[in-house]
Amino acid sequence: MDAVTRLCTAESRLTAAGWCLPAxxxxxxxxxxxHLAALGGATLVCVSxxxxxxxxxPIVGICGHGADLDAARAACAQAALSALSxxxxxxxxxxxxxxxxxxxxxxxRSEAEFEDHSAVLDGASQVxxxxxxxxxxxxxxxxxxxxxxxxxxxxxxxSALLDDxx
Numbered sequence: 001m002d003a004v005t006r007l008c009t010a011e012s013r014l015t016a017a018g019w020c021l022p023a024x025x026x027x028x029x030x031x032x033x034x035h036l037a038a039l040g041g042a043t044l045v046c047v048s049x050x051x052x053x054x055x056x057x058p059i060v061g062i063c064g065h066g067a068d069l070d071a072a073r074a075a076c077a078q079a080a081l082s083a084l085s086x087x088x089x090x091x092x093x094x095x096x097x098x099x100x101x102x103x104x105x106x107x108x109r110s111e112a113e114f115e116d117h118s119a120v121l122d123g124a125s126q127v128x129x130x131x132x133x134x135x136x137x138x139x140x141x142x143x144x145x146x147x148x149x150x151x152x153x154x155x156x157x158x159s160a161l162l163d164d165x166x
Contacts (some may be wrong), residue, residue: 010095010131014084017130024089025050025082028149034090036162042099043162045090049107050082051152058150063110063120073123075153076106080124083156084131090162097162101128101138105157110144117142124156 014021025033027048037044052059052075059075084095091097106121108114121142128138138158148155 010084010098011088013133014081014127014131019077019081019127019130021081021085021088022053022055024085033086036090038164039161041164043164044102044159045087045162046159047083047086047090047157049105049155049157050079050086051149052076052079052154052156053082053150053152054078058152059154060151061109061153063108063114063116063144063153065111065113065115069116069120072108072120072153073126076108076121076123076156077127079106079152079154079156080104080127080158083124083158084127087158087160095131097165098132098135098160099163100135100161101132101158102161103157103159104128104138104140106140106142107145107148107155108142109146109148109151109153112144114144117144120154124154128158 034045034047063072088095
């Protein structure tokens with residue numbers, strides 16, 4: 001077990017890994033940043049898609065055949081941090097209420113010939129694995145699209161199960 005994994009909270013593990021959660025996202029349309037559904041002893045939360053943005057500015061890019069994937073992975077990581085920020089808001093400020101991350105969905109702005117969607121989405125998976133190292137990996141979908149809001153490189157959605165404690 002490495003030093004980051006031994007840290008006590010999800011946020012402290014992210015900070016130790018060099019990641020900082022941004023301010024909670026503000027919806028840019030007629031939707032909520034998350035939805036909660038009580039399930040008897042737990043709560044299902046579905047976080048709305050969070051685009052790759054830094055300080056409100058889109059991280060613009062497009063995945064191309066044969067391109068270096070590091071910048072695209074970083075854009076996915078930033079979108080995942082925004083999704084975790086919305087999840088933290090849904091948890092009343094306590095990410096340690098997360099019992100399980102059930103699903104991770106990633107939409108990548110990409111050219112038609114691009115085939116490495118899964119490798120790019122690993123940037124978001126790494127953020128989740130850092131925050132919640134003892135949890136099983138979530139189910140995951142990686143989808144290529146021709147456009148995203150603000151020409152963002154990636155958009156991330158997550159669904160999680162929360163403890164009902166407040």
